[in-house]
Amino acid sequence: MLVMFSGATTLAWPSPALVMLKSNDTSENPLGMPIQTIEVSLLVGVPFFIAIFGSLFLPKLSDLVGRKGNLQILGIAMFINILGVAFSTRIELIIIFLSIGTACFSALYTVIPVYFTEICEDHNRAKYGCVMLLFLPLGSLYTYILGTTCSFKLFTILTAVPLIPFEILCLFAPESPTYLLSKGNRADCISTVEKLRSNKSQEELAEDFNKIMLNLQAINRNVKPSFFAFSKTKEGRVGYLLSIVPMVIRSTSGVPIVTSLLAPILNEAGTNISGDTGAIIVGIVSALCSVFPCFVVEKFGRKALLIPSTLGVGSCTLILGLFFYLKHLQSPLCAHLQWLPIVCVSLFMIFYFVGLGPIPVTIPGELFLSDIRSVGVAFVMASSAIGLALIAFTYPLLAEAIGTYWCFWIFSTCSFTGVLFIYFVLPETKGKTIIEIQQILKDF
Structure with a gap:
């Protein structure tokens, strides 16, 4: 949970950091000069691109050192x-350190669903996955608060503190x-199952152990795990x-x-705060509403939450695009709608955390058998990272070239x-x- 919290601080870090890096105040900006648009694109986009390699290769360590061991290595x-980002005074170094850190979190984001799928029971897999993702908005909120109260260096250092506990x-x-069990440690497997499900009887524990054995037998198809093992069936x-589609x-x-x-988007919108x-x-709104899926995902199912969530997100970006279009036209209506961007973004995050945020991350861990789960989930996350990298890199350039409103209409x-796709x-x-x-x- 704490690593998701800290990972969220890495993803949200550019929001307050870019406000500082765009400043002419050398006591606030460690670079000594305002960051340029192309540098913003590189700072936001390159880490997501490097995350592709983190998703593909680093999760393979899970099959060598275990899920837990890999989590520890990636956290360190x-x-x-x-810390490298915190003490950097050149944009190139900030991008390099931030990219490697994001790659590690991308790998963690791949390993954690696998770990949760394998330690949770069938009826509560998604619920615990949603609890895990509850820490993402909390991490973002933590970052936003630090960014308004601390210097660049202290703010960045404090985002790493949750990794210690x-x-x-x-x-x-x-x-x-x-x-x-896949490594032949039958006794350790039984002992772990007993600890994880201490409220169960011996008969129920034996049944759970047999399920694990059956799952392992189901994947014993003489397919040697490789980077493309998932494509062979x-x-x-x-x-x-x-x-990948969700x-x-x-x-x-x-x-x-x-x-x-x-923060830069809200500044551009010209709100009265x-x-x-x-x-x-x-961030506060996101943290509060992210609790909701934890209690209802196993009751209503994935699709019942994903559909209204995605519709709501699309509607919010559509309205935001209309606002920025009116602002582009210098419409007098904008003076009366200064509240609209903050309301739309808040609703966007509410709809996002109701379903589209937590649920797609839990789906890959459920759809692959354990022999190819690490590889399959890694490829899903890597493919997703390609899209993230393209969007993050091109957005600042596109917003400057064709307007922020077109970007939000594309999102919509x-x-x-x-x-x-979700429905059909x-x-x-x-x-x-x-x-x-x-x-x-x-x-299928």
């Missing part, structure tokens, strides 16, 4: 690189029972496609831009198109075992 690497608590966390190919919808909804550039203050308000179009194509996995899900994919 994140900590070191965040994370590393300590990791020492006491259990290893994945699926991983333990129909279930793997369909699982990949059904996993992630792409999520990425193209505009959330990476709203999260990373929230500062961008940093507006970011804190939006992507969201509305995504609703059609995406299967429901609520309460189903991994074997039942694989049969759905096989019959």
Whole structure:
């Protein structure tokens, strides 16, 4: 949970940081001069591009050192690189350290769903996944608050602090029972299952252990795991496609831009409050509403939350685009609508955290068998990172070239198109075992 919190600070870091880096005040700006538009694109876009490699290669360590061991290694690497950002005085160094730190978090973002899928029971996989993602808006809020009260260096250092208790608590966390059994550690697997489900009887524990054994037997198909192992079966190919599309919808909804550039966007909108203050308000709203999916995702299912969530997100970006268009036309209406951007962004985050934020991340961990889960989820996250990198890099340039309003209308179009896919194509996995899900994919 804490690593998700700290990872969110990395993703939200550009929002307050860019306000400082655009300043002419050398006591506030460590670069000594305002950052240029192309440098903004590189600062926001390059980390997402490097994250592609983090998603593809670093999660493979999970099959060598275990899910828990990989989480610890990646957490330490994140900590070191965040400190590197804090003490950098050149934009090139900031981009390099931020990129490596983001790559580590991208890998963590890939490993954590696998870990949760393997330690949780079938009926509460998505619920715990949503609880995990609750820490993303909390991390963003933490970043927005620090950015308004601390210097660049102190603010950046403090974003790394949550990784310290994370590393300590990791020492006491259990290893994945699926991983333990796959390595032949039967006794350790049984012991871990007993600790994770201490409220169950011996018969129920034996049944859970047998499920793990059956899952491992189901994946023993003489397919040697590789970077493309998921493509060798129909279930793997369909699982990949059904996993990547919700992630792409999520990425193209505009959330990476709203999260990373929230303060600059609100400043551009010309609201009657500062961008940093507006970011804190939006952060509080996001943190409060992100609790909702934790309690309802297993009751209503994935699709029932994804559809209204995506529709709401698309509607908010459509209205934001209209506001920026009126501002471009210098319409007198803008003077009476200064409240609209902050309300729209707040509603955007509410709709996002109701479904489109947490649910797509839990889907890949459910659709792949454990022998290819690490690789399959890694490819899904890497493919998603490609979209994130393109959006993050091109947005500042496109906003300057064609206008902010066109960018938000593009986000809106992507969201509305995504609703059609979710409704007509995406299967429901609520309460189903991994074997039942694989049969759905096989019959797809």
